[in-house]
Amino acid sequence: MKKNYLLGMALIASLSFYSCDKEVVYVQDGNGVESVADGAQIITLQVENGGDGLATRAGRPLFSAEAKQTIENVKLWICDNTGKKVVYVKEISNWNTDGSTVYTTGGHGRQTTIELKDADKLAAGTYQIYAVGYSATSDYDLTKVTEVKKTEEGEGKYTFSENMVLPIKGDATNKIGEEIFAGQMELTVEQGKGFKKPIVLNRQVAGAFAYVKDIPYMEGAKYLKLVASAQNQSLVLGNFNSFDLTGNGSGNGKNVKYVVNGTNGKSGSDTCVISTIDLNKWFTAIKDEDGDNLIDAGKNWKNPHRPSGSPAAGTYPTFQKGSAFGGEFVIPFAHVDGKQTLTLQLTNAGGKVLRSWKVNLGSTDVQLNQTITYWNSNWDSTITDTSANTYSLVRNHLYGIGTRMNDDPGKGTDPDPDPDPEPTDPDQPESLNNKQELVLKVNDNWEVIHGMELD
Numbered sequence: 001m002k003k004n005y006l007l008g009m010a011l012i013a014s015l016s017f018y019s020c021d022k023e024v025v026y027v028q029d030g031n032g033v034e035s036v037a038d039g040a041q042i043i044t045l046q047v048e049n050g051g052d053g054l055a056t057r058a059g060r061p062l063f064s065a066e067a068k069q070t071i072e073n074v075k076l077w078i079c080d081n082t083g084k085k086v087v088y089v090k091e092i093s094n095w096n097t098d099g100s101t102v103y104t105t106g107g108h109g110r111q112t113t114i115e116l117k118d119a120d121k122l123a124a125g126t127y128q129i130y131a132v133g134y135s136a137t138s139d140y141d142l143t144k145v146t147e148v149k150k151t152e153e154g155e156g157k158y159t160f161s162e163n164m165v166l167p168i169k170g171d172a173t174n175k176i177g178e179e180i181f182a183g184q185m186e187l188t189v190e191q192g193k194g195f196k197k198p199i200v201l202n203r204q205v206a207g208a209f210a211y212v213k214d215i216p217y218m219e220g221a222k223y224l225k226l227v228a229s230a231q232n233q234s235l236v237l238g239n240f241n242s243f244d245l246t247g248n249g250s251g252n253g254k255n256v257k258y259v260v261n262g263t264n265g266k267s268g269s270d271t272c273v274i275s276t277i278d279l280n281k282w283f284t285a286i287k288d289e290d291g292d293n294l295i296d297a298g299k300n301w302k303n304p305h306r307p308s309g310s311p312a313a314g315t316y317p318t319f320q321k322g323s324a325f326g327g328e329f330v331i332p333f334a335h336v337d338g339k340q341t342l343t344l345q346l347t348n349a350g351g352k353v354l355r356s357w358k359v360n361l362g363s364t365d366v367q368l369n370q371t372i373t374y375w376n377s378n379w380d381s382t383i384t385d386t387s388a389n390t391y392s393l394v395r396n397h398l399y400g401i402g403t404r405m406n407d408d409p410g411k412g413t414d415p416d417p418d419p420d421p422e423p424t425d426p427d428q429p430e431s432l433n434n435k436q437e438l439v440l441k442v443n444d445n446w447e448v449i450h451g452m453e454l455d
Contacts, residue, residue: 209327232262297322313412
């Protein structure tokens with residue numbers, strides 16, 4: 001995951017009536033070092049790694065574990081020490097166009113600088129800074145975010161409440177989840193002292209994908225479906241990690257958190273479909289002419305995400321020839337006791353299951369036996385995943401069948417299968433041939449990328 005940064009900087013000059021000395025503070029803003037005028041209060045808002053132009057619905061589609069994001073809108077607000085009175089609000093729309101400028105120093109992405117002037121300046125004291133980055137056509141009901149405004153005294157005075165609950169819209173076509181970022185930082189402004197502290201916007205959803213090859217041929221086969229034992233229909237923005245994760249799926253150590261920030265579970269006992277792969281989009285025909293009991297690949301295979309004509313390399317995802325991929329961002333959910341959390345199903349057009357595989361965490365996965373905090377009207381509730389079959393999908397963790405670290409591993413050309421891949425190959429679809437179980441791989445900076453096992 002590319003991290004999202006809010007670098008908050010308020011600079012308070014303390015001048016003696018009899019002194020002509022001035023305090024000059026230097027700020028690193030992504031384009032080099034610049035001096036800041038005495039008494040200025042500046043917030044530099046940075047969001048790393050802009051969009052890839054591949055989005056076909058609200059938010060961006062999930063094509064790999066690649067660390068990236070697309071954010072079109074950012075809203076920032078500052079609360080006083082009570083956490084309820086809003087003293088400053090800033091909204092930035094069209095973030096990827098005229099709402100920000102490109103920077104390449106210390107990373108790459110887009111940024112803008114906000115200067116607090118006159119009545120907006122912060123007095124000495126303690127504050128809470130919040131920020132949310134979201135899609136302009138979000139499938140979430142963002143009322144709780146958009147209604148945030150500066151608190152004015154009098155009748156109808158607005159007060160802010162933490163732990164915003166964002167339900168999926170009733171008319172949304174995507175009911176599973178959508179990428180959204182948020183973060184929080186406590187800020188202490190001292191009289192006469194400047195400061196420089198980041199507020200990091202982390203991804204607030206989980207992700208799950210299946211990247212497979214050697215798909216069994218069965219008469220009438222049409223779909224591969226990744227199904228789950230539970231589904232939450234609302235996302236809670238709260239209990240933030242807000243840490244600058246240095247690794248994409250590994251090396252984040254004690255900074256990895258296990259949080260289920262979903263709520264409003266779907267009723268009923270039916271399994272919930274996370275992702276559906278339409279095999280007719282990946283293969284010209286569902287056939288087995290060579291008699292190996294697998295769907296024919298070779299010239300029978302196609303990349304459904306490759307535009308027609310002669311598209312420029314880097315403008316669409318590439319996949320290993322013969323493979324199929326499906327993935328989605330997911331509102332996190334807690335495990336259901338006694339139920340297999342994820343299953344991969346091969347079905348016909350009517351939904352009849354022709355073949356299925358259990359999808360498990362690896363026996364040594366770091367999530368096992370970790371204390372997981374989940375939302376239950378507050379953050380006081382915890383559970384523990386003790387089984388590789390029955391586990392939770394937690395915030396900012398990616399659960400993948402197969403290995404796929406980049407959207408475009410072939411650099412504009414779909415790569416041929418490697419008959420003898422290295423174990424560390426960053427692009428390895430999982431074979432479904434003669435498998436009973438699948439192993440999940442899990443990624444975090446995605447805080448953790450979990451490699452899942454097929455059973």
